[in-house]
Amino acid sequence: MRRRHWQIALMAAVCAVLALAGWTVRQHERTLSQGQIVYRQLNAADPRALMQGDYMALRYTEEESLAITLYYARDPLMPAANMPQFAYFRLDTRRRATLVGWGETSQVAAGLLALRIRYRNGQPTLGPNAFFFQEGTADRYAAAAWAMLRVAPDGDALLVALTDEDLKPLGYNHF
Template identity: 35%
Template sequence: MRKAGIVLVLLLVLAGINYSIFRTEQVLESGQEVILELAPVDPRSLMQGDYMALRFALGNEVQRALWKQRDAAGEKPDDSSMPPLTGRVVVVLDKQDVARFVALDSGQTLAAGQLRLEYRLRHGSVQFATNAFFFQEGSGQQYEAARYGLFRVSESGQPYLTHMLDEKLETIGKTRNLTAGVKD
C-alpha cells in the first residue's frame, strides 16, 4: 500500500510538471507579442561569457512610479529601502508592438489596446521575466546590436523572453523554436 501511495504522488508531481511545461509552450506559441526597449547596461556586464545582462527602459519607468508612490505615502523613496516585490504594470502597445508605460496596475479596468505585464523588483532593479539573455558560445558579438527584447505574454501578464531584436525590430541570431524543436 505504501509503494502505491509513493507511485501515486510521483505520478501527480510528474503530471503537474508536464502541465506547467504545456502551458508555457502554449504561451510561447500563441501568447501576445510585446516588445520592450532595452535600457543602457554597465558595459562591463553587457557581455559576460555566454549571456548578456538585461535592463529594460520600461523597468526604469516602473521604478520611478514606485518611488513616486512611496514618496506620496511619506516613505523615503530609494533603492536600498525598496523591499522585493512582484507586481504588474499597465502598458499600451504602439504600432510596432513596443510597450509604453501607462500606470502601475491597481486593478483598474483596461482601456482598448492596454495589457498587464508582471514585473519583479529585486535588489532595486525592475525585471521582466529575466535579467539575462543566454546565447550560444561564440555568438555574442551579433547580440551587441540588440536594442529590444521580444516577449510572449500569457493572459495573466507573465512575460517570456523569446528573442533579441535590433534597432529595426529584426530578430538577431538564430534561436531554437521551443515549441516545435526546430531552428528558425
C-alpha cells in the first residue's frame, strides 16, 4: 500500500474508535438519567489497591449463591456459552432487590427486574465490582451496606452510590 492509503486507513480507524467511544458514553448517560434505581445488598468489601488508588471491591450477597446454584444446575456437557445471561430480581417498596431466578432474556413479568450477568473468570457477577473514591476518604464508606445502581432496560447496570443500612448515600454524590 502506498503511504496515502495507510493514512486513510489510520484516519478511518481513529474515527471508528471515537464513534464507538461516543456511542458508549451516550448509552451510559442515558442509563444514568433514565435507568431504574435499584439497591443491591453488599457483603463485606476490601478497600485499597496500590496500583489503582483507594477503592472498594464490591461483593453482592446474591453472587455466591447464584454461582453455586448455576454450577450445580448446569449440565456438565453444556458449553459455558449457554449459561444464563440475566438474573431476575423482585423489588420491595424501597427498591431493594432480591434474587428470584435467572434466564435468557431481559423481558420480564411485571414486578421483576432483569440484570445482565457478566462472567469473570467463570464466575457470575451481577453489577459493577469496584467503587473508587478519593484517597483519604475511606472512612466515609466504611458503613456501606447497599449499592445504589441505575439499571437500563437491557439489563446493564451502573453504580451511582454506596449507601448505609437506611439507604442514605455515603460521601459526595452528584445525582
